[in-house]
Amino acid sequence: MHVEVTKHDFEPKIVAFVCTWCTYAGADLAGTSRMQYPPNVRVLKFPCTGRIDPVFILRAFQKGADGVLVSGCHPGDCHYMAGNFHARRRFAAFRALLDFVGVDLNRLQFSWVSAAEGGKWVDVVTELTERVRTMGPMPEFKELEHEEQWSGAINTPELKEAYDSIG
Amino acid sequence: MTPGKKRLSYSYYPGCSLHASGREYDISTRALFKALNVGLKEVPDWFCCGATPAHNVDELLSLSLCAKNLSLAEEVEGDLAVACAACFSRLKTTQHHLKEDDTKRKQVEVAIDGPAALNKPVKHILEILAREFGLAKLEESVKKPLMGLKVAPYYGCLLTRPPEVPELDDCEDPSIMEDVLRALGAEPVKWSHRMECCGANFTLSRPGVVLKLSNAILESARIAGADCIMVACPLCHGNLDIRQKEIKEAYGAPDSTLFGNIFGSELHGGSAPDQRDIPIFYVTQLAALAMGVASESLGFESVITDPKPLLRDKQLL
Amino acid sequence: MSRIGVFVCHCGENISRTVDVEQVAKAAGEIPGVAFSCDYKYMCSDPGQTLLKKAVAEHKLDGVLVAACSPRMHEKTFRKAAEAAGLNPYLCEMANIREHCSWVHEDRDMATAKAKDIVKLMVERVRKGKSLAPITVPVTKRALVIGGGIAGIQAALDIADAGHRVVLVEREPSIGGHMAQLSETFPTLDCSQCIMTPKMVDVANHPNITLFTYSEIEKVDGYIGNFQVTVKHKARSVDESKCTGCGICMTKCPKKKIPNEFDQGHGMRPAIYVPFPQAVPNTPVIDRENCTMFQSGKCGVCAKVCGPGAVDYEQQDTFTVEDVGAIVVATGFKLYTIDRKPEGSPIQGYGEFGYGTIPDIIDGMTFERLASASGPTGGKILRPSDGKEPKQVVFIQCVGSRAREKGISYCSKVCCMYTAKHTMLYHHKVHDGQAYVFFMDARTPGKGYDEFWRRAVEEEEAVYIRGMVSRMYQRGDKIVVMGSDIQVGVQVEIEADLVVLATAVQPQDGADLLAQKLGISYDKYNFYSEAHAKLKPVECATAGIYLAGACQGPKDIPDTVSQASAAAAKVMTLFAKDKLERDPVVAKVNEKYCVGCFACKKVCAYGAIEEKEIRDRQGNLVKKVAYVNPGVCGGCGTCQATCPSKSIELDGYTDEQIMAMIEAL
Known part of the structure; x- marks a missing residue:
């Protein structure tokens, strides 16, 4: 498969949290099959999607990710029996939270890619990369990191007002 | 369509054949819809869909022709009713193709200077009768059941194929024609050639192929004991009806038929092969007849293989 | 400050073709804490490993990162090398710059940049890594074999002959499987039952084999060396201990x-x-x-x-729990049917062949029964509809197989050979009959196979027509077969008395459900996946479970028997040791912070988490905390992501490690 290499103005940073048994192996299969996909993705391997703490996703956004992919075994096929079910429930709630906070959910994708689905891995990664490319960078969380961390001191009028309103 | 009491109403794309050699399909469709009190409004300014040559020559042209017609149809309220199997196939294929292929869709939209109406529902007459009007209601509406008429339902190749495109019925084992026939009181026969091709694409270029294929269909219908064949396509109608005499001349003698070496001697005890005329009806002609529409307004006089003796014999005239 | 060594592999040209490995090594050397970096043509080779060992000693490295292929390929290799150099093996990691980088990207600059990033992330992982000691667990030297066809029988006999106990579980009332149904076998035409039944008797008489027929696997717990398998014994309504088999x-x-x-x-x-x-x-x-x-x-x-009073209408299903150390899965295959498939099935039926409504269109296994001396016709080829001897028989290959539009794209492997065999058997039994075969390709790799096929064509007068059949329909008492001969370029019509379809080989019904119980992976057709297509063809990715026969993919008898013996050998290798080392990727509880909410216990699929009481010296209960049984823990880490107080941690995937990697993004 030959893919035309085109230069883009914006290369999004995509971080993929994957389980070792299905999606990591699926990505390996894409490699052994010499399929092609955009090189924007960085893969972090976990034993199971059940291990993935939502905090990791937030931290990834903060550290410069423009899109995050979480992918594991298909429901019912978990190597650890039920880890992906726990992950599914956890992320359903987490998505709602992100939505509430105002994160465009198009930047965060969950998918099931089995060890036999090299092609699906390519599709998922390509789709997410291209989608995020059109959306542009995601600066909000990055900026958050640069802001001074709150020391606990009520040192601004806004904070003071908020604090008083609770009291 | 919206369910409930609202009167069914459709936009209508007749296609070129129905304004020419297949005129009786058009007039019987209009007569039938009137009898069933279903609205039918012709798409203004429609033009040829490009079947059968365009898609063999220029894909973009064939897709654009259909896309333009679909966007014209979008102007008329109601799902798009199509009678001709070839037009139906081309319109559905265009929607299927353009939905799958974004690049082509963009090209076509440039060509037709507007958006392609990919979501305008395209419905074949059979689908409207069997599903939207409904078999039960159809049966209720029958005034003159087609009792004793043994009909070979002929789907041809385009009505249900290729899989996933027409979305009409099972691709290789459909039953929608049989269902409609039963609702009309007729007896559908089981036969082998209901899904075979009549050779329509070769009508002009290689008529020999058409004679061979159409003969096999007629022969098979006779063996199954059918009185007539029901079609839903003006091209099939043309081949089976107009060429019937020509076919008899070409394949008339025993053992020279397509099945001569297989069936001739065994099934017919060596006697001369069955040479009965097989009248070819459009589905709308039979349905309108059963609804009590006067036979004069169904175009029976303009076909070659005269159906009137058969209809008289079955006391349907 | 850590002293990490980074070794970047060229993998011949597999990596260096698209990734500038020298640059990657150079960039790695500039990462703080990296004490040594280099690139080398083949890191996995002996000199490559020696290079690694030498560098560890020379540069006093305390962590090693090999940037090469997938860790699924060579993690073990390099960890072993690191261990030999005196390093804890879990301080050696791999950065996957082949499967995840050089093979999937073409742009050299971008691929190189990605490789550098991958290395950077993984260096952080190594930096935060901890030394881990392998966990040793005892091995139960008793094997479970699932499926009593030729694969299961061969595996069970081999393991039992080696002196280990075997439990053989078969779903049907008798063992034997499909091979017992066959008439003769290719390429020697020896009678299948004659070679099969003695093996079946051997199983029944073997002192080391416990045979459970009419039984199914209900539940599988545990892990390599220590599985607890619940077997459901379906009610036979006949007491096996009393029945004498008089009939x-x-x-x-x-x-x-x-x-x-x-x-x-x-x-x-x-x-x-x-x-x-x-x-x-x-x-x-x-x-x-x-x-x-x-x-x-x-x-x-x-x-x-019944003299002995063995018939028992009140009998109920019973369950037993079997302790085993290894499992061989040998559940075999079924044949595809051309029937109308249920809505939503990815696999289609054959409407063009009448969806299986024409009685004289049969599948290959039915032909085996017709040809078998013990079959319903006593070995005479008589067609099902009217019991007449067919004079024209059409065989069609690749029905369902290699047919992407029908949902199956693989080759079923055995059909070319068995169809050739069928034409021979037919020719031997009906001398004035004619066999036609529609085929796409004749695939006959195997010892003596092509010779066999040529014999069918050249000596046994089968007419082979290269092309496919488009349609079949009943006409009178004949079946009209319409097809094409693509070599001559004509359409062919044959009036057949009998049509035999070489339908695709599919995994058994419920293969996916069993896989889910076992925790093994399967492909989109439900065939079980081996751990490595070439180098681990009988192992599952799940340790302690092995595959034999057609449950892994279509196979003929010789291949099945070979794989069964290979699986048995793997089981014997496992049983050769009394104790077994397992991966120490398990969860540990920090008792100081644990508040005893036991959210972890609720999500643990292994039941590995127990409640532990902490008492003071007087014996008063201070608090209850969670405790992870390392022998039972599967290592998924779900507990860690669930723990609200972050007081449970999975070794090898600690929050510290992961956060460090994310920081390096």
């Missing part, structure tokens, strides 16, 4: 006209039956759905005629 119940049963599954529904059996005369065990079973006694409560003939 009088079967001869007296008033219900005799039930289509026999063993004969593909073409022979008849009574409601109390053994599937075939040579069945092992020779104990009948009552088919409750067809038994008058069970359906209407009246009859009871079999109980009355």
Whole structure:
């Protein structure tokens, strides 16, 4: 498969949290099959999607990710029996939270890619990369990191007002 | 369509054949819809869909022709009713193709200077009768059941194929024609050639192929004991009806038929092969007849293989 | 400050073609804490490993990162090398710059940049890594074999002959599987039952083999060396310990006209039956759905005629738990049917062949039964519709197989050979008959196979037509077969008396459900996946579970037997040690912070988390905390992501490690 290499103005940073048994192996299969996909993705391997703490996703956004992919075994096929079910429930709630906070959910994708689905891995990664490319960078969380961390001191009028309103 | 009491109403794309050699399909469709009190409004300014040559020559042209017609149809309220199997196939294929292929869709939209109406529902007459009007209601509406008429339902190749495109019925084992026939009181026969091709694409270029294929269909219908064949396509109608005499001349003698070496001697005890005329009806002609529409307004006089003796014999005239 | 060594592999040209490895090594060397970096042509080779070991010693490295292929490929290799150099193996990691980088990207600059990033992330992982000690667990030297076809029988016999105990579980009333149904076998045409039944008897008589027929796997717990498998013993309605196998119940049963599954529904059996005369065990079973006694409560003939009083209508399903150390899965195959498939099935039927409504269109297994001396026709080829001897038989290959539009794109491997065999058997039995074969390609790799196929074509007068069949329909008492001969370029029509379809080989029904119980992976067709296509063809990715036969992919008998023996050898290797080291990726609880909410316990699929009491010196209960049993923990880490106080941690995937990697993004 030959893919035309085109230069883009914006290369999004995509971080993929994957389980070792299905999606990591699926990505390996894409490699052994010499399929092609955009090189924007960085893969972090976990034993199971059940291990993935939502905090990791937030931290990834903060550290410069423009899109995050979480992918594991298909429901019912978990190597650890039920880890992906726990992950599914956890992320359903987490998505709602992100939505509430105002994160465009198009930047965060969950998918099931089995060890036999090299092609699906390519599709998922390509789709997410291209989608995020059109959306542009995601600066909000990055900026958050640069802001001074709150020391606990009520040192601004806004904070003071908020604090008083609770009291 | 919206369910409930609202009167069914459709936009209508007749296609070129129905304004020419297949005129009786058009007039019987209009007569039938009137009898069933279903609205039918012709798409203004429609033009040829490009079947059968365009898609063999220029894909973009064939897709654009259909896309333009679909966007014209979008102007008329109601799902798009199509009678001709070839037009139906081309319109559905265009929607299927353009939905799958974004690049082509963009090209076509440039060509037709507007958006392609990919979501305008395209419905074949059979689908409207069997599903939207409904078999039960159809049966209720029958005034003159087609009792004793043994009909070979002929789907041809385009009505249900290729899989996933027409979305009409099972691709290789459909039953929608049989269902409609039963609702009309007729007896559908089981036969082998209901899904075979009549050779329509070769009508002009290689008529020999058409004679061979159409003969096999007629022969098979006779063996199954059918009185007539029901079609839903003006091209099939043309081949089976107009060429019937020509076919008899070409394949008339025993053992020279397509099945001569297989069936001739065994099934017919060596006697001369069955040479009965097989009248070819459009589905709308039979349905309108059963609804009590006067036979004069169904175009029976303009076909070659005269159906009137058969209809008289079955006391349907 | 850490002293990490980074080794970047060229993998011949596999990596260096698209990734500038020198640059990657150079960039790695500039990462703080990296004390040494280099690139080398083949890191996995002996000199490559020596290079690694030397560098560890020379530069006093305390962590190693090999940037090369997938860790699924060579993690073990390099960890072993690191261990040999005196490093804890878990301080050696791999950065996957081949499968995840050089093979999937073409732009050299971008691929190189990605490789550098991957290395950077993984260096952080190594930096935060901890030394881990492998966990040793005892091995139960008893094997479970699932499936009693030729694969399961061979595996069970081999393991049992090596002196280990084996539990063989078969879902049907008798072992034997599909091979017992075959008439003759290619390429030697020896009688299948003659070579099969002695093996079945060996299983029954082997002192080391416990045979459970009419039984299924209900549940699988545990891990390599220590599985607890719950077996469901379906109620036979006949007490196996009392039955002598005299068979009088079967001869007296008033219900005799039930289509026999063993004969593909073409022979008849009574409601109390053994599937075939040579069945092992020779104990009948009552088919409750067809038994008058069970359906209407009246009859009871079999109980009355049974001398030993073995018939027991009250018998219930029972369950036993078997402790085993290894599992061989040998569940075999079924044949694709051309019937209309249920809505939503990814696999299609054949409407163009009438969806299986024409009685004289049969599949290959039915032809085997017709040709078998023990079959419903006593070995005469008679067609099902009217019992006449067919004079023109059409065989069609690749029905369902290699047919992407029907949902199956693989080759079923055995059909070319068995169709050639069928034409021969037919020619031997019906001398004036003619066999036609429609085929796409004749695939005959195997010892003596092509010679066999040529014999069918050249000496046994089978007419091979290269092309496919588009349509078949009944006309009178014939089946008209319409196809094409693509070599001559004409359309062909044959009037056949009988049509035999070489339908695709598919995994058994429920193969996916069993896989889910076992925790092994399977492909989109439900064939079980081996751990490595070439180098680990019998192992599953799940340790301690091995594959044999057609459950992994279509296979003929020689291949199946070879794989079964290979699986048995793997089991024996495992059983050669009393204790086994397992990966120390398990969760640990920090008792200081644990508040004893036991959210972890609720999500643990292994039941590895227990409640532990902490008492002071007086014996007063201070608090309850979670405790992870390292022998039972599977290592998924779900507990860690669930723990609200972050006081449970999975070794090898600690929050610290992961956060460090994310920081390096």
